[in-house]
Every structure is written in structure tokens, then in C-alpha cells.
Amino acid sequence: xxxxxxxxxxxxxxxxxxxxxxxxxxxxxxxxxxxxxxxxxxxxxxxxxxxxxxxxxxxxxxxxxxxxxxxxxxxxxxxxxxxxxxxxxxxxxxxxxxxxxxxxxxxxxxxxxxxxxxxxxxxxxxxxxxxxxxxxxxxxxxxxxxxxxxxxxxxxxxxxxxxxxxxxxxxxxxxxxxxxxxxxxxxxxxxxxxxxxxxxxxxxxxxxxxxxxxxxxxxxxxxxxxxxxxxxxxxxxxxxxxxxxx
Amino acid sequence: xxxxxxxxxxxxxxxxxxxxxxxxxxxxxxxxxxxxxxxxxxxxxxxxxxxxxxxxxxxxxxxxxxxxxxxxxxxxxx
Numbered sequence: 001x002x003x004x005x006x007x008x009x010x011x012x013x014x015x016x017x018x019x020x021x022x023x024x025x026x027x028x029x030x031x032x033x034x035x036x037x038x039x040x041x042x043x044x045x046x047x048x049x050x051x052x053x054x055x056x057x058x059x060x061x062x063x064x065x066x067x068x069x070x071x072x073x074x075x076x077x078x079x080x081x082x083x084x085x086x087x088x089x090x091x092x093x094x095x096x097x098x099x100x101x102x103x104x105x106x107x108x109x110x111x112x113x114x115x116x117x118x119x120x121x122x123x124x125x126x127x128x129x130x131x132x133x134x135x136x137x138x139x140x141x142x143x144x145x146x147x148x149x150x151x152x153x154x155x156x157x158x159x160x161x162x163x164x165x166x167x168x169x170x171x172x173x174x175x176x177x178x179x180x181x182x183x184x185x186x187x188x189x190x191x192x193x194x195x196x197x198x199x200x201x202x203x204x205x206x207x208x209x210x211x212x213x214x215x216x217x218x219x220x221x222x223x224x225x226x227x228x229x230x231x232x233x234x235x236x237x238x239x240x241x242x243x244x245x246x
Numbered sequence: 247x248x249x250x251x252x253x254x255x256x257x258x259x260x261x262x263x264x265x266x267x268x269x270x271x272x273x274x275x276x277x278x279x280x281x282x283x284x285x286x287x288x289x290x291x292x293x294x295x296x297x298x299x300x301x302x303x304x305x306x307x308x309x310x311x312x313x314x315x316x317x318x319x320x321x322x323x324x
Contacts, residue, residue, distance in 0.1 A: 125291065128284070128288060129288075170284065171284070173282070173284065174284070
């Protein structure tokens with residue numbers, strides 16, 4: 001089950017905790033992966049960890065529209081095609097709504113939503129020709145629930161859900177599925193910095209009483225990328241320990 | 247039939263899986279050849295590739311029959 005041997009995958013934000021876990025999991029299932037991110041060194045380190053086999057490094061700054069347009073062709077030429085696109089990259093520029101600057105809003109929308117639109121548009125061309133493909137967008141529980149201080153982030157993540165559904169409807173007849181994964185609180189370098197009180201506050205909202213792991217989100221990605229998930233499309237899969245049952 | 251018309255016909259037959267006899271000049275991609283809106287986008291992409299031209303959206307909208315495509319490509323391909 002969930003064998004991805006011979007599949008070619010592009011993962012954005014592969015230098016992050018979640019993106020790295022997703023890239024490792026796809027690779028472990030047999031896929032060739034193109035790792036994208038802004039930090040070349042961290043990408044190279046991950047490529048080394050994966051043994052430099054079936055791994056390509058394709059750095060990209062997703063805030064740069066031209067660089068975004070070039071990423072899918074670069075990944076397709078490195079991998080020899082593209083079967084799986086994981087739009088994982090995301091940034092935060094948290095601020096209370098009343099104080100949020102236009103730039104904070106625009107930067108988050110550009111990287112978290114517009115880049116996913118551009119990459120999906122580029123990837124779907126080849127997928128339509130091959131009559132198969134998988135796009136997995138990494139959203140967030142806050143796209144459904146909202147979160148104070150994250151108006152921009154929540155809007156972008158909710159936007160991904162709409163993008164997912166519209167595109168899924170358009171390309172379903174070509175055997176291309178488009179889905180979203182909405183993680184809750186996942187252990188990462190960011191959550192490591194929380195103090196005990198903050199951590200406790202978060203965990204009171206999670207029925208499972210613990211943070212999730214990157215590997216648990218990655219496992220959901222592997223499923224949606226697999227042949228076994230062929231009839232699942234336009235869906236948002238919540239991986240959040242029960243903190244929001246949607 | 248011109249060389250361009252032959253190449254257009256080949257693409258249409260391959261993409262839509264229709265009988266070559268049905269791909270006549272007046273055949274409408276959607277009404278006569280069973281294409282959906284996504285098929286028409288794919289056909290335009292295929293024409294662009296085959297003839298190495300760019301077909302802007304407003305031009306693509308006017309290409310509704312096999313003859314429209316041939317006419318456009320005769321005028322615009324190198």
C-alpha cells in the first residue's frame with residue numbers, strides 16, 4: 001500500500017520541519033523528490049541525509065513571481081516529469097488586525113496562497129498531458145477556526161481550501177486529485193520555543209493532549225499522493241489531535 | 247489539404263479520440279467532436295507546442311472549429 005516507486009515529487013518549503021518530514025516520507029515510499037526552499041545549505045543537508053539518491057535540490061524564493069514560474073519547469077527537468085506537487089511552504093507575519101501592515105498581509109498571501117496558485121497552474125499542464133497527478137496543499141487548522149493575530153495567515157490558509165476545491169473540480173476528469181491537509185499544533189523549532197505555560201495553554205485545546213509530529217502530517221501526504229487515494233479529491237484532511245473536529 | 251490542416255487534424259484525432267472522418271473543416275470542437283472546456287484548453291496548448299506559436303486567450307476563444315484553428319495557424323505560425 002502507498003507505494004510511490006517511480007513517482008516524481010516536488011516539495012516546497014522543504015527546509016522547514018514539516019516540509020522536511022514530508023520529503024523524507026515521500027522518498028521513503030520510493031518517490032524521487034525535488035527539494036525546494038530558500039536556504040540552499042539546508043536543502044543540500046537534507047539531500048545528503050537522503051543519500052543523494054532520487055533527490056534534487058531546486059531552490060526558490062516563493063515571494064519572487066518570476067522564480068516561482070521557473071520552479072516547476074526546473075523540477076520537471078531535474079526529475080524527468082512531475083507526478084506529485086506538495087505546496088507546503090508558508091510564512092507567518094503575525095500581528096493584530098488593527099496593527100497589521102499592508103506588507104505583512106501581502107507577503108503572507110504571496111507565499112502561502114499566490115505561489116500555490118502559480119505552481120499548481122504550471123504543474124497541472126504536464127499532469128493533464130499524462131492524465132494523472134496529485135496536488136497536496138498544506139493548509140492549517142486556523143484556516144477553518146481563525147486565530148487572533150493571524151488574520152493574514154488564516155485568510156491565506158482558508159484561501160487554499162477554496163483553491164483546492166475549484167481546481168479539483170476542474171481537473172478530476174484527467175485523474176488529477178487536489179487535496180488539502182490542515183495540521184493543528186505540530187512540534188517544530190517554533191513550538192520548541194514556547195514556555196511551559198504557553199505549551200499547557202495550547203494543549204488544553206487538544207483532546208489528545210500532545211502536539212502532533214511532522215511525520216504524522218507527512219503520513220497523510222503520502223496517503224493523498226498514493227494510488228490508493230485516487231477517489232479522494234477536493235478534500236481537506238484535518239490532522240490536529242481532535243482540536244477542531246470539522 | 248494543407249500541411250497545417252493535416253497536422254491540426256492529427257492533434258485533434260489524438261486528443262479527442264474521434265474518428266478522422268469527423269474532423270472536417272466545419273466541425274465544432276464542443277458541439278460536433280464532444281470536447282469539454284478543458285479539452286479546448288488542451289487543444290490550444292497542443293497547437294501552441296506543435297506550431298511553436300503563442301495563442302492569446304482572446305484568440306483562443308475564437309477558435310471553435312477545426313477550420314478556425316487551421317486559419318489561425320496559417321496566418322500566425324512561422
